[in-house]
Amino acid sequence: GAVVSQHPSRVICKSGTSVKIECRSLDFQATTMFWYRQFPKQSLMLMATSNEGSKATYEQGVEKDKFLINHASLTLSTLTVTSAHPEDSSFYICSGALAETYEQYFGPGTRLTVT
Amino acid sequence: GESVGLHLPTLSVQEGDNSIINCAYSNSASDYFIWYKQESGKGPQFIIDIRSNMDKRQGQRVTVLLNKTVKHLSLQIAATQPGDSAVYFCAETNDYKLSFGAGTTVTVRA
Numbered sequence: 001g002a003v004v005s006q007h008p009s010r011v012i013c014k015s016g017t018s019v020k021i022e023c024r025s026l027d028f029q030a031t032t033m034f035w036y037r038q039f040p041k042q043s044l045m046l047m048a049t050s051n052e053g054s055k056a057t058y059e060q061g062v063e064k065d066k067f068l069i070n071h072a073s074l075t076l077s078t079l080t081v082t083s084a085h086p087e088d089s090s091f092y093i094c095s096g097a098l099a100e101t102y103e104q105y106f107g108p109g110t111r112l113t114v115t
Numbered sequence: 116g117e118s119v120g121l122h123l124p125t126l127s128v129q130e131g132d133n134s135i136i137n138c139a140y141s142n143s144a145s146d147y148f149i150w151y152k153q154e155s156g157k158g159p160q161f162i163i164d165i166r167s168n169m170d171k172r173q174g175q176r177v178t179v180l181l182n183k184t185v186k187h188l189s190l191q192i193a194a195t196q197p198g199d200s201a202v203y204f205c206a207e208t209n210d211y212k213l214s215f216g217a218g219t220t221v222t223v224r225a
Contacts, residue, residue: 004158034213042217043204043218044204044215046212093158097211102149104213108157109158
């Protein structure tokens with residue numbers, strides 16, 4: 001149980017274009033979803049926290065107008081990287097959690113490459 | 116700010132030996148700690164967790180030890196297997212948000 005999927009698993013886009021990444025909780029309702037970014041050989045850094053039906057809360061240093069997060073339902077959150085640049089190339093990972101619980105269930109990640 | 120960190124970035128261990136991965140944390144207010152395993156190109160996988168009111172917890176082949184006096188967390192893997200090769204992260208929680216340490220790369224020698 002507690003499976004989270006992400007789509008696509010890999011994406012290559014040209015500089016200046018936008019790309020959307022989907023995060024789905026397949027067998028549970030995720031009240032809260034988290035988005036992380038991981039650069040090569042580094043740790044996971046939390047980008048934002050989103051609660052279903054509410055605006056996302058972004059961590060310091062993360063541009064909310066560049067990384068648009070939508071959490072329209074209890075099973076789906078999307079991250080849109082707008083006007084992507086090569087420095088946005090990274091591994092993006094989402095997780096889902098039940099209300100007021102510590103345990104997060106992680107997706108398999110999406111490798112974004114901006115050329 | 117306060118963060119979770121790891122003592123060693125890499126660990127090489129002989130197959131069948133025990134592994135010990137260490138983690139130092141600085142936020143004394145954290146009340147929940149988790150160890151994750153991440154294989155290349157994949158998302159983190161939950162291994163074991165421990166609450167701050169405990170000092171030891173055991174799972175299948177893994178044991179987590181928590182020393183709040185020196186703010187130290189460790190993960191012990193018994194009889195390390197080739198499939199244990201991965202990057203291991205400790206994480207602490209605050210307001211249900213996770214802060215990850217830097218990670219330790221474990222390589223198992225045959």
